Amino acid sequence: MSGPTLLLAETGPRGLQAASLETIGVARALAGEGPVVAVIFAGPSDTATAALAAAGADKVLCLRHPFLEEGRGAACAFVVAEIARELGVELLLVGGTPFGREVAGALATAWDALAATQVTEVRRTANGYSLKRPVFGGRASESLELAGPRVVLALRPNSFGGAPPTPRACAIEEHPVPTIPPALLPGTRVRVRPAESSAGPDLGTAPIVVAGGRGFKSPENFHLLEELAASLGAAAGASRAVTDAGWRPGSYQVGQTGRSVSPQLYIAVGISGAIQHLVGMMSSRVIVAINSDPNAPIFRVADYGIVGDLFAILPPLTKAIRTARGLPT
Numbered sequence: 001m002s003g004p005t006l007l008l009a010e011t012g013p014r015g016l017q018a019a020s021l022e023t024i025g026v027a028r029a030l031a032g033e034g035p036v037v038a039v040i041f042a043g044p045s046d047t048a049t050a051a052l053a054a055a056g057a058d059k060v061l062c063l064r065h066p067f068l069e070e071g072r073g074a075a076c077a078f079v080v081a082e083i084a085r086e087l088g089v090e091l092l093l094v095g096g097t098p099f100g101r102e103v104a105g106a107l108a109t110a111w112d113a114l115a116a117t118q119v120t121e122v123r124r125t126a127n128g129y130s131l132k133r134p135v136f137g138g139r140a141s142e143s144l145e146l147a148g149p150r151v152v153l154a155l156r157p158n159s160f161g162g163a164p165p166t167p168r169a170c171a172i173e174e175h176p177v178p179t180i181p182p183a184l185l186p187g188t189r190v191r192v193r194p195a196e197s198s199a200g201p202d203l204g205t206a207p208i209v210v211a212g213g214r215g216f217k218s219p220e221n222f223h224l225l226e227e228l229a230a231s232l233g234a235a236a237g238a239s240r241a242v243t244d245a246g247w248r249p250g251s252y253q254v255g256q257t258g259r260s261v262s263p264q265l266y267i268a269v270g271i272s273g274a275i276q277h278l279v280g281m282m283s284s285r286v287i288v289a290i291n292s293d294p295n296a297p298i299f300r301v302a303d304y305g306i307v308g309d310l311f312a313i314l315p316p317l318t319k320a321i322r323t324a325r326g327l328p329t
């Protein structure tokens with residue numbers, strides 16, 4: 001492989017996205033002894049840049065431009081494609097968040113590359129890359145061979161796991177921003193109103209998700225779910241029945257018309273397991289279902305099931321987890 005392995009890092013309100021840290025580990029494994037260069041739309045002294053440098057990149061290129069920091073997909077793809085050409089890159093990795101998936105698609109055009117999203121496994125071959133990803137809403141897994149010469153991969157969050165590589169001597173450089181064509185900068189963003197979400201980690205990338213359904217009976221009972229989520233440091237999610245009823249905001253919704261999640265652990269509480277819900281969470285690594293109906297479809301995809309009344313199960317479960325984790329009860 002000629003040129004460095006390039007990765008595009010993403011920042012959010014809480015600093016460097018966990019998906020970007022995971023991407024560094026994969027970049028390092030694929031690069032072998034070759035260099036790993038990260039691009040970040042932040043300043044050299046930002047905490048996200050420091051986190052990136054500490055996680056195993058050989059070089060971090062910092063670019064500052066309001067449109068890039070706003071995450072405008074087409075503009076970001078144009079700039080990253082210019083850098084990839086300049087460095088002679090053949091492989092470019094990005095975390096498979098909504099931003100990463102958008103940029104991966106735009107990069108396929110801007111950089112004239114083969115692109116794949118939702119990648120859960122990847123290895124180098126003599127001719128390029130061999131990879132796997134879920135298809136048909138997680139009901140099947142597809143194996144792909146991508147020969148290159150230019151390849152963009154968006155890695156599905158939480159699919160690769162493992163600790164990030166050990167830090168190396170890392171050069172942090174400011175990189176000039178290529179002139180972005182005006183056509184890629186449409187409109188001026190006047191306001192961003194963050195979606196209401198649970199207090200915990202981001203639903204889309206959290207390693208543990210605890211989701212609740214209509215089995216909670218009313219919004220007043222939903223605190224039981226959020227307490228369980230807090231005990232595990234998990235993100236709280238919900239079925240569409242819950243968000244449609246206004247018990248929780250739409251940003252909680254998991255499924256076909258909500259968020260797709262692939263955590264290490266997904267706990268579905270009082271959720272029946274309709275296909276529209278399953279397609280959003282079926283590729284979670286371990287699925288636990290708590291439901292009073294032993295015939296609920298959720299049990300067909302669950303690795304572990306508890307048949308019973310959530311109102312009897314959740315309080316002692318939360319208490320036991322808090323005790324085991326040394327948290328106040």
Ligand SMILES: Cc1cc2nc3c(=O)[nH]c(=O)nc-3n(C[C@H](O)[C@H](O)[C@H](O)COP(=O)(O)OP(=O)(O)OC[C@H]3O[C@@H](n4cnc5c(N)ncnc54)[C@H](O)[C@@H]3O)c2cc1C
Pocket residue numbers: 212213214215216238239240241242253254255256257258269270271272273274275276277280290291292293296308309310311
């Ligand atoms: C076009 C379209 C798109 C859709 N998109 C989505 C989507 O993105 N996400 C999504 O979730 N849905 C989606 N739906 C809706 C989906 O079909 C289901 O209606 C919805 O998922 C059901 O939510 P639920 O499981 O919470 O409720 P229900 O189906 O009513 O299930 C409630 C469950 O709680 C259990 N329960 C009841 N009491 C207790 C108790 N005390 N203890 C334990 N368990 C209990 C019951 O046994 C039952 O299994 C979509 C539908 C359509 C048509």
